[in-house]
Amino acid sequence: MKNNRRDFLKNISLAGLGLTGAGKLTDSFLSGIREPFQQTHRQRFNMHDYSAPALETVRIGFIGVGSRGSGHVRRYARIEGVEIKALCDTIPGRVTGTIDRLEGGLHYPDAYHGSEDEWKKVCDRDDIDLIIISTPWDQHAEQAIYAMEQGKHVGVEVPVALTIEDCWKLVETSEQTRKHCMMLANSAYGDFNILTISMARQGFFGDIVHGEGAYIHDRVSGSNRWRRDPENANWFGYRPWRLDANVGRNGNLYPTHGLGSICQVMNLNYGDQMDYLISLSGDDFTMGDKMKELAAEDDYYNSYVGKSFRGNMNVSVIRTHNGRTIMLQHDISSPRPNVRYNLISGTKAIARQSPPPARFATGHGGWLSQDEADLLTEKYKPEISKRVGEISSEIGGHGGVDTMMAWRMIDCLRNGIPLDMDVYDAALWSSIIPLSEWSVANRSNSVSVPDFTTGAWKTNEPNMDIELKRGGSTRILSLR
Numbered sequence: 115m116k117n118n119r120r121d122f123l124k125n126i127s128l129a130g131l132g133l134t135g136a137g138k139l140t141d142s143f144l145s146g147i148r149e150p151f152q153q154t155h156r157q158r159f160n161m162h163d164y165s166a167p168a169l170e171t172v173r174i175g176f177i178g179v180g181s182r183g184s185g186h187v188r189r190y191a192r193i194e195g196v197e198i199k200a201l202c203d204t205i206p207g208r209v210t211g212t213i214d215r216l217e218g219g220l221h222y223p224d225a226y227h228g229s230e231d232e233w234k235k236v237c238d239r240d241d242i243d244l245i246i247i248s249t250p251w252d253q254h255a256e257q258a259i260y261a262m263e264q265g266k267h268v269g270v271e272v273p274v275a276l277t278i279e280d281c282w283k284l285v286e287t288s289e290q291t292r293k294h295c296m297m298l299a300n301s302a303y304g305d306f307n308i309l310t311i312s313m314a315r316q317g318f319f320g321d322i323v324h325g326e327g328a329y330i331h332d333r334v335s336g337s338n339r340w341r342r343d344p345e346n347a348n349w350f351g352y353r354p355w356r357l358d359a360n361v362g363r364n365g366n367l368y369p370t371h372g373l374g375s376i377c378q379v380m381n382l383n384y385g386d387q388m389d390y391l392i393s394l395s396g397d398d399f400t401m402g403d404k405m406k407e408l409a410a411e412d413d414y415y416n417s418y419v420g421k422s423f424r425g426n427m428n429v430s431v432i433r434t435h436n437g438r439t440i441m442l443q444h445d446i447s448s449p450r451p452n453v454r455y456n457l458i459s460g461t462k463a464i465a466r467q468s469p470p471p472a473r474f475a476t477g478h479g480g481w482l483s484q485d486e487a488d489l490l491t492e493k494y495k496p497e498i499s500k501r502v503g504e505i506s507s508e509i510g511g512h513g514g515v516d517t518m519m520a521w522r523m524i525d526c527l528r529n530g531i532p533l534d535m536d537v538y539d540a541a542l543w544s545s546i547i548p549l550s551e552w553s554v555a556n557r558s559n560s561v562s563v564p565d566f567t568t569g570a571w572k573t574n575e576p577n578m579d580i581e582l583k584r585g586g587s588t589r590i591l592s593l594r
């Protein structure tokens with residue numbers, strides 16, 4: 115009798131935990147926590163390594179010319195073979211101001227403003243090849259999908275989408291229309307990033323074991339970023355949509371910068387693939403108080419007082435099918451210096467970007483000296499840095515990174531070769547947002563990362579041609 119009672123209690127507790135004999139988790143219990151996003155997609159056409167017909171001139175329409183978009187216009191204007199045809203923004207002064215600042219008399223774009231849907235007219239034109247989208251996050255997917263459906267290639271600011279459903283729609287539309295959908299993940303072109311991609315490809319790190327990336331960018335303390343300026347609608351500092359994005363949500367809301375080179379170094383989508391993720395957020399310690407402080411000066415902020423804000427720090431950890439690990443951090447509301455904190459660790463060596471200068475080590479004995487680091491940087495410098503690094507820095511945009519990215523995109527389109535990043539990269543990197551939110555909302559339980567290549571990652575070859583084996587023939591027009 116005693117034994118039966120013990121067995122009965124054991125069975126109850128195991129069933130409650132989703133366990134069967136020998137501590138094995140039941141399939142239904144596992145699927146309950148690990149598969150909230152069902153995968154039904156079948157690849158129609160593999161957009162990885164896809165070459166669209168070459169375009170001698172790339173005619174561009176820009177949607178959203180705020181802080182980021184107006185910078186894109188200025189940089190794309192300096193690339194050979196570009197014709198800027200149209201600028202669109204809901205705020206008229208941003209369109210006219212950006213047109214006024216175009217130098218050299220090379221471009222005479224048409225201005226579109228007036229309504230929230232004006233951007234569709236830009237996509238509908240038949241004399242435009244490429245649409246560059248720099249609007250608030252929640253508009254990216256709709257605008258990119260519509261543009262591709264109208265036969266345009268798209269370059270979309272980070273992130274490309276906020277939901278798994280939209281990530282799939284983007285993949286399906288790109289495959290169906292055979293139009294490029296490149297997320298403008300400039301971080302992939304950072305000095306440290308392309309250097310570590312080069313080092314990884316030449317075996318410096320051995321097998322890649324682990325990567326870390328972060329978006330830590332204080333937007334609350336000591337800055338006026340959340341303070342609106344109703345007098346000056348053209349002022350780029352205040353972005354109400356970016357404040358709103360932090361309300362009622364919790365997770366890693368900006369993972370793409372941190373993933374910049376990690377995904378390329380680990381060949382995720384082409385040789386390896388993310389398997390599952392867990393994500394943990396703490397509480398908000400600063401944004402709620404900041405809203406009370408702002409509300410004391412401006413009634414506009416009353417509606418934000420008492421709202422639930424994203425926790426200061428989010429940490430997400432990802433495991434890949436080949437057994438590697440990635441740690442991502444996100445914090446935009448603690449008083450800390452800005453840092454992206456990229457780190458690549460392998461079986462033979464490690465590289466760390468922050469705090470600067472970038473450091474390298476090949477064992478537990480400590481970091482290599484600055485002279486040794488300089489020698490490595492020279493030895494592994496990729497061809498893209500040698501060819502356009504200097505002139506990109508002259509034109510600028512995060513120290514030239516943005517110009518390099520714009521140049522390479524246009525160069526690939528003009529040469530009819532694959533772009534460095536495709537729709538699968540855009541979808542995978544962006545999917546961390548909803549996946550981390552799901553995990554945070556479910557006590558950090560693990561969640562499977564969808565495979566947007568639907569298995570093609572096993573045979574896809576790495577992209578991001580940093581050695582410029584193809585193309586590289588387009589010029590950047592110097593400011594001098």
Ligand SMILES: NC(=O)c1ccc[n+]([C@@H]2O[C@H](COP(=O)([O-])OP(=O)(O)OC[C@H]3O[C@@H](n4cnc5c(N)ncnc54)[C@H](O)[C@@H]3O)[C@@H](O)[C@H]2O)c1
Binds near residue numbers: 300352512
């Ligand atoms: N990669 C980077 O380093 C980097 C840096 C900054 C911003 N960004 C990204 O760029 C995007 C834009 O950010 P931002 O800082 O320029 O914001 P912003 O608010 O300065 O610019 C967005 C612009 O879009 C316009 N807009 C809004 N709805 C529109 C519509 N329906 N049609 C046309 N225009 C519309 C707004 O009026 C505004 O001018 C975001 O995705 C952001 O994350 C990336």
